[in-house]
Amino acid sequence: MTNFEERNGSATDNKSPSLGGEIIVDNVSKIYGSGPYATEVIKDCSFTIPRNKLTVMIGPSGCGKSTLIQMIAGFEKPTSGSITMNGEPITSSGKDRLVLFQESALFPWMTTFENVMYGPKARGENIAEFSKAAETLLEKVGLTAFRDKYPTQLSGGMQRRAELARAMINKPEVMILDEPFRGLDHMSKELMWEYYASLFEESRDTNFFVTTDIDEAIYLADRLLIMTNLPTSTRKVLQVDVPRPRSIDDLADDKVANDIKIEVMTLLHEEAMKSFSRGSKAASDFLDAYSKRT
Ligand code: ADP
Numbered sequence: 001m002t003n004f005e006e007r008n009g010s011a012t013d014n015k016s017p018s019l020g021g022e023i024i025v026d027n028v029s030k031i032y033g034s035g036p037y038a039t040e041v042i043k044d045c046s047f048t049i050p051r052n053k054l055t056v057m058i059g060p061s062g063c064g065k066s067t068l069i070q071m072i073a074g075f076e077k078p079t080s081g082s083i084t085m086n087g088e089p090i091t092s093s094g095k096d097r098l099v100l101f102q103e104s105a106l107f108p109w110m111t112t113f114e115n116v117m118y119g120p121k122a123r124g125e126n127i128a129e130f131s132k133a134a135e136t137l138l139e140k141v142g143l144t145a146f147r148d149k150y151p152t153q154l155s156g157g158m159q160r161r162a163e164l165a166r167a168m169i170n171k172p173e174v175m176i177l178d179e180p181f182r183g184l185d186h187m188s189k190e191l192m193w194e195y196y197a198s199l200f201e202e203s204r205d206t207n208f209f210v211t212t213d214i215d216e217a218i219y220l221a222d223r224l225l226i227m228t229n230l231p232t233s234t235r236k237v238l239q240v241d242v243p244r245p246r247s248i249d250d251l252a253d254d255k256v257a258n259d260i261k262i263e264v265m266t267l268l269h270e271e272a273m274k275s276f277s278r279g280s281k282a283a284s285d286f287l288d289a290y291s292k293r294t
């Protein structure tokens with residue numbers, strides 16, 4: 001059995017998932033700048049990203065979600081508080097934590113297949129073994145027919161799927177995604193949710209997914225972290241106890257999902273109101289967008 005199959009379980013067996021990483025954010029604050037220019041972005045923020053679950057963070061735009069990701073990834077340090085992975089303090093970036101950003105990371109001079117193989121090749125892994133894994137992943141994200149195309153020959157949604165495959169082949173202990181489907185049209189987005197959810201359901205690795213989209217959050221999450229407005233802390237943690245695999249259509253009529261949706265909307269609305277009362281343009285745009293949905 002290949003290394004890849006060992007960690008994933010083959011299609012026919014039903015092994016327990018690999019032991020993904022666990023991240024604990026404990027009472028973290030982050031201040032950018034100093035003196036009169038100091039801005040507190042994160043304040044006394046605590047939450048857990050448990051092993052082998054899909055934890056989704058939702059919060060208003062500009063509340064500090066990417067800042068939290070920067071610290072979890074090890075690119076930035078908290079001003080106070082601690083972040084640990086499997087009990088060890090995070091002091092730098094590492095290949096155990098892989099961040100998929102919103103911006104395209106595909107190399108334009110490589111084909112889809114070559115892009116997916118980039119990580120394993122760069123690490124000098126067994127090419128035959130990982131080629132098989134790459135083909136399987138490409139099939140799972142519906143890109144087999146596009147394996148020899150270059151990024152410019154792919155639609156936006158296809159590029160995002162290629163990036164998912166390119167990240168997931170590396171099997172990081174924790175996969176971190178920062179609004180990865182932002183900017184896609186609604187239909188492509190729904191398709192991405194399905195592809196991504198099925199990849200997660202198969203691997204059951206620890207995933208941390210950040211979004212501002214309520215429907216996306218509820219469709220994907222095992223566990224939902226709802227953040228306050230600036231300076232950010234955890235407002236509420238909800239379990240999304242809806243069986244997998246989920247169907248987007250069924251979810252629209254699901255009582256549990258709809259109750260969660262109303263609760264999340266109410267909380268985010270309250271958070272937006274806080275900065276609205278401070279006169280923020282971003283908050284009033286946010287309120288507009290959300291009141292259209294109700
Ligand atoms: P989100 O990802 O939730 O939209 P961010 O984490 O990107 O929010 O930003 C939160 C706040 O922190 C914003 O007001 C932003 O201007 C500020 N910020 C982010 N990075 C820096 C930085 N390097 N220096 C100063 N301010 C920053």
Ligand code: MG
Binds near residue numbers: 065066178
């Ligand atoms: Mg962000």
